[in-house]
Amino acid sequence: MTNPLFQFNQVERLILSNVSFNLNEEDRLVIFGPSGSGKSTLLHLFNRMDDPEKGDINFRGDSINQFSIPQLRKQVGLVLQQPYLFQGMVEDNLRFGPDLFQEWDEQLAYRLLDYVNLPNDFISKSVDELSGGEQQRVSLARTLANKPDVLLLDEPTSALDDQNIAAIENDLIDLIERRHLTVVLVTHSMDQAKRIGTKGLYLEEGEIIEQGSIEELLEEPNTPELQAFLNRS
Known part of the structure; x- marks a missing residue:
């Protein structure tokens, strides 16, 4: 039996307790729960945007601390809720990660744009010219430029309109399936959780209340806490 990709053992950080x-x-793990329950804090532990105060995190069978932060973030990429792009051209953003490892290839830029359904001429566009949906696509492409095995998504569509949400979700699902990515998604949308996720982890006040198949969690919750949350959602 193969080892888990990530193992969290009694991890504590800020509000998180015994995770x-x-x-x-x-x-495709969906982390969900009320505001302030520790969802983003947990997500940031996967690529050492934050570190635990107690407990252990293992990646590929070794302590996460054994990996340099650049190497870890190359393998475990993060897409944030707001697309914080660097000033300059789209190409400047796409090549940032590969340049750190001397892996930039000009043809990669066009493959990345294709992955996120943007035309080739976007390569020379200024980021200031892009719409919110286009900026989020470039942000996703910039993360994919490092060829990560794990994609961390922190409410990646919450700032977009319904049309852009549907388009980016479809692109994400296609990418995940084509590239066999492992995904950790924080979302407040239970419809999105169902569309993208296969597993779920319900947090409340920093503790895991339920975990398992996302379909079973959403359709047949076992705890009153999750039942009450779904009734409110």
Whole structure:
């Protein structure tokens, strides 16, 4: 039996308390719960945007601390809620990560734009010319430029309109399937959780209340806490 890709063992950080779970290759884990329950704090532990105060996190069978932060973030990429792009051209953003590892290839730029359904001529556009949906696509492409195995998504469509949400979700699902990515998604949308996720982890006040199949969690919750949350959502 293969080892889990990630193992969280009794992890504590800020509001998080005694968080333990495994993430396997090609899982699509949705982290959800009320505001302030620790969702983003947990997500940021995966690529050391933050570190635990207690407990252990293992990646590929070794302590996450054994990996340099650049190497870890190359393998475990993060797409934020707001697309914080660097000033300059789209190409400047796409080549930033690969340049750190001397891996930039001009043809990669066009493949990345294709991945996120943007035309080739966007390569020379200024980021200031882009719409919100286009900026989020470039942000996703910039993360994909490092060829990560794990994609961390922190409410990546919450700032977009319905049309852009549907388009980016479709692109994400296609990418995940084509590239066999492992995904960890924080979302407030239970419809999005159902569309993208295969597994779920429900947090409340920093503790895991339920975890398992996302479909079962949303359709047949076992705890009063999750039942009450779904009734409110």
